Amino acid sequence: MAQTVHHSTCALDCPDACAVLVSVEDGRVTRFRGDPAHPVTRGFLCGKVAQYAERVNSPHRLLYPQRRTGAKGEGRFERITWDEAIATIAGRFEDAAARYGSESILPYSYAGTMGYLQGSGMDRRFFHRLGASRLDRTICSGAGVAALNQTLGARTGTEPEQFRHSKLIIAWGANILGTSVHLWPFIVEARRNGARFYTIDPVKNRTGSLSDRHFFINPGSDQALVLAMMHVILGEGLEDRAYIDQYTTGITALREHVRAWTPERAEALTGILRDDIVALAREYATTRPAAIRLNYGVQRTERGGSATCAIAMLPALTGSWKDIGGGLLVSTSGGYHINRAALERPDLQQISLGRDARIVNMSTLGSALTGLSDPPVKAMMVYNSNPAAVVPDQHRVHRGLAREDLFLVVAEQFQTDTADYADILLPSTMFAEHDDLYFAYGHYYMQLARKAAEPPGECKPNSEVFRLLAARMGFTDPCFADSDDDMIRQSLASPHPYLQGVTLERLEREHSVRLNVSPEGEPFQPHAQGFPGTGGRMEFRLDALAYEPPDESRHGTSYNAAFPLEFISPKNDDSMNSTFGNRPTVDAQTAALVMHTLDAGSRGIQDGDPVRVFNGRGNLLLKASVNGAVRPGVVSSPSVRWPKMTPNRQGPNALTSERLADMGGSPAFYNCMVQVERCGD
Ligand SMILES: Nc1nc2c(c(=O)[nH]1)N[C@H]1C(S)=C(S)[C@@H](COP(=O)(O)OP(=O)(O)OC[C@H]3O[C@@H](n4cnc5c(=O)[nH]c(N)nc54)[C@H](O)[C@@H]3O)O[C@H]1N2
Ligand SMILES: Nc1nc2c(c(=O)[nH]1)N[C@H]1C(S)=C(S)[C@@H](COP(=O)(O)OP(=O)(O)OC[C@H]3O[C@@H](n4cnc5c(=O)[nH]c(N)nc54)[C@H](O)[C@@H]3O)O[C@H]1N2
Ligand code: SF4
Ligand SMILES: [Mo]
Numbered sequence: 001m002a003q004t005v006h007h008s009t010c011a012l013d014c015p016d017a018c019a020v021l022v023s024v025e026d027g028r029v030t031r032f033r034g035d036p037a038h039p040v041t042r043g044f045l046c047g048k049v050a051q052y053a054e055r056v057n058s059p060h061r062l063l064y065p066q067r068r069t070g071a072k073g074e075g076r077f078e079r080i081t082w083d084e085a086i087a088t089i090a091g092r093f094e095d096a097a098a099r100y101g102s103e104s105i106l107p108y109s110y111a112g113t114m115g116y117l118q119g120s121g122m123d124r125r126f127f128h129r130l131g132a133s134r135l136d137r138t139i140c141s142g143a144g145v146a147a148l149n150q151t152l153g154a155r156t157g158t159e160p161e162q163f164r165h166s167k168l169i170i171a172w173g174a175n176i177l178g179t180s181v182h183l184w185p186f187i188v189e190a191r192r193n194g195a196r197f198y199t200i201d202p203v204k205n206r207t208g209s210l211s212d213r214h215f216f217i218n219p220g221s222d223q224a225l226v227l228a229m230m231h232v233i234l235g236e237g238l239e240d241r242a243y244i245d246q247y248t249t250g251i252t253a254l255r256e257h258v259r260a261w262t263p264e265r266a267e268a269l270t271g272i273l274r275d276d277i278v279a280l281a282r283e284y285a286t287t288r289p290a291a292i293r294l295n296y297g298v299q300r301t302e303r304g305g306s307a308t309c310a311i312a313m314l315p316a317l318t319g320s321w322k323d324i325g326g327g328l329l330v331s332t333s334g335g336y337h338i339n340r341a342a343l344e345r346p347d348l349q350q351i352s353l354g355r356d357a358r359i360v361n362m363s364t365l366g367s368a369l370t371g372l373s374d375p376p377v378k379a380m381m382v383y384n385s386n387p388a389a390v391v392p393d394q395h396r397v398h399r400g401l402a403r404e405d406l407f408l409v410v411a412e413q414f415q416t417d418t419a420d421y422a423d424i425l426l427p428s429t430m431f432a433e434h435d436d437l438y439f440a441y442g443h444y445y446m447q448l449a450r451k452a453a454e455p456p457g458e459c460k461p462n463s464e465v466f467r468l469l470a471a472r473m474g475f476t477d478p479c480f481a482d483s484d485d486d487m488i489r490q491s492l493a494s495p496h497p498y499l500q501g502v503t504l505e506r507l508e509r510e511h512s513v514r515l516n517v518s519p520e521g522e523p524f525q526p527h528a529q530g531f532p533g534t535g536g537r538m539e540f541r542l543d544a545l546a547y548e549p550p551d552e553s554r555h556g557t558s559y560n561a562a563f564p565l566e567f568i569s570p571k572n573d574d575s576m577n578s579t580f581g582n583r584p585t586v587d588a589q590t591a592a593l594v595m596h597t598l599d600a601g602s603r604g605i606q607d608g609d610p611v612r613v614f615n616g617r618g619n620l621l622l623k624a625s626v627n628g629a630v631r632p633g634v635v636s637s638p639s640v641r642w643p644k645m646t647p648n649r650q651g652p653n654a655l656t657s658e659r660l661a662d663m664g665g666s667p668a669f670y671n672c673m674v675q676v677e678r679c680g681d
Pocket of ligand 2: 414578
């Protein structure tokens with residue numbers, strides 16, 4: 001058999017953006033491996049993608065364009081041709097634009113693929129030229145992005161490779177083994193050299209179980225912990241005066257502000273014992289180098305933006321940014337200064353509208369579909385996303401998707417809940433079946449992936465679908481004829497120094513090229529010499545350090561004794577948001593409700609019992625998993641389950657609300673109060 005091996009990049013929404021070797025036998029994809037030559041992938045893949053050939057070759061893949069024949073949401077379709085599909089979509093978009101204005105059309109996409117071309121290229125050009133509403137893509141990291149830009153002036157952090165030099169590593173709301181496993185070998189190496197590894201999380205997941213110490217923290221209370229740590233550090237003179245003098249402002253006011261934040265006060269809010277807070281603060285301030293891996297869990301709360309700001313201030317207080325293996329890693333995506341204007345062409349909005357189009361927040365899709373006027377949303381196109389599963393306040397979202405007067409196009413790989421509501425359903429390629437250019441949010445290597453195999457059936461890449469639509473709608477701007485390679489070159493044509501030397505030719509040869517963030521062979525230390533993005537200095541902003549417990553929490557203003565438990569729905573190790581939700585093993589994992597023995601006992605619930613989790617918004621039918629992974633008062637369900645796989649078609653977001661975090665317009669998924677009861681077998 002003729003076997004070939006192709007370089008590719010994992011396109012899933014994961015910090016690691018692994019370099020992948022794809023084996024192809026007689027045109028069929030047979031195996032996915034990690035590229036041993038990539039400095040962060042280092043030859044292995046996570047469990048999800050090691051089995052990706054099963055997804056590529058699945059008999060359940062969507063292979064042909066289809067038109068809905070049943071009721072919305074029912075999932076009955078008939079096959080049509082691409083020509084018919086494109087003509088129908090173009091016709092309906094033209095009709096909506098003529099009757100209600102082009103802003104009645106809404107694109108809806110997120111990070112099904114992280115590739116630039118299939119994620120934010122021809123699609124953006126098309127919708128800009130059409131004059132459609134613009135989507136504010138807030139659902140994952142809106143609060144954190146706003147917080148980091150405000151506090152550090154950039155979204156660049158410590159390189160993963162530098163963690164091997166750390167002596168203390170704190171995983172702060174970061175389930176490293178589950179969600180960014182390629183940092184783990186560097187942590188193992190550091191620990192072999194004597195480093196300690198701590199976790200701060202309401203859930204003691206796999207990462208917490210393997211830590212030297214786990215600190216259970218109440219959801220949404222991180223700011224209180226930071227304030228008390230600052231109280232100890234400044235009270236005991238453990239701060240780095242030289243770094244603070246040279247690179248920060250506001251220390252005098254900060255000193256004053258944190259005086260009242262005693263560890264006793266923080267203990268009551270966080271659930272972490274005062275002595276533990278004191279010891280953690282001392283250890284963090286006196287161990288060098290000390291690195292914090294903060295992931296995006298913390299910012300999925302009502303205080304998530306401020307909490308991210310507060311945590312991001314800690315390394316400046318201790319001068320940890322100066323150390324190789326110190327500092328903070330949230331995201332590295334701020335290193336990728338591609339030429340976005342050339343890729344996405346926002347200027348095209350001027351042609352149709354003469355101005356920029358309105359912006360709709362993706363996190364409140366339910367309200368947008370059921371409440372927006374001037375104009376209402378009359379047509380929507382979903383790609384790279386599964387809003388019927390992942391968006392909060394699921395009932396509202398489903399009500400919106402079920403609207404008879406909404407024309408819905410969905411481009412998908414599988415028959416998701418969202419696909420069930422489509423009027424026109426289009427079959428999409430997977431990452432091994434198209435070309436793309438990839439950034440990462442967990443390392444500094446730009447990557448190029450060439451198609452490894454022909455797509456099955458009539459699947460098409462997003463870039464091609466939008467080219468066809470543009471042609472059908474008569475958009476004649478030459479940018480709609482750009483090939484994928486043209487778009488790659490345009491994206492890389494950036495004046496930013498980090499992109500110097502990152503060319504298509506070099507990517508073609510090397511597949512993966514380190515951004516020019518530091519001279520070759522030298523580590524990248526984004527804030528060793530201050531904060532260029534905020535004018536040189538970081539401000540200890542007190543507005544980000546004014547803590548009030550989240551409204552929807554045990555200590556909050558809207559506490560209601562009928563719903564006394566804090567429900568969080570963090571990532572499941574073996575899936576990727578709702579992607580892989582159709583795997584039976586994943587469905588079983590995401591059907592679990594993790595509870596503490598006391599909360600289970602007082603409700604007559606035993607390990608393995610069926611339970612109903614509910615609040616005023618919805619009902620989840622799950623299976624109790626009674627163990628030591630959460631504290632009393634907190635329950636957790638690994639997410640995001642497919643609603644259609646459940647008995648009552650409700651996933652975790654049937655419980656969550658449209659309440660937003662304090663910054664960036666992102667959801668407060670992890671502040672969600674519920675009650676739990678045992679239900680019949
Ligand atoms: N296996 C797997 N990997 C993934 C994903 C996946 O679904 N599955 N999703 C990908 C995506 S889209 C993203 S954004 C990243 C996210 O990666 P992470 O941010 O690591 O994942 P989360 O589960 O959102 O949150 C991390 C941790 O924060 C904890 N947490 C919740 N609330 C709080 C809080 O108030 N304070 C603190 N300190 N901790 C809290 C959760 O219990 C969880 O363990 O992972 C990516 N990788
Ligand atoms: N309760 C709760 N809800 C959450 C979260 C949580 O932790 N708890 N996490 C939130 C976070 S961090 C995020 S990022 C969002 C993620 O939300 P989404 O971005 O919607 O992510 P997925 O659920 O993985 O759905 C992506 C879909 O894109 C499809 N897809 C993949 N590649 C392509 C392609 O090339 N073309 C097309 N057309 N389709 C493709 C996949 O088949 C998949 O169905 O969910 C959020 N929702
Ligand atoms: S999901 Fe993440 S860890 Fe797994 S292969 Fe993709 S990039 Fe690597
Ligand atoms: Mo995300």
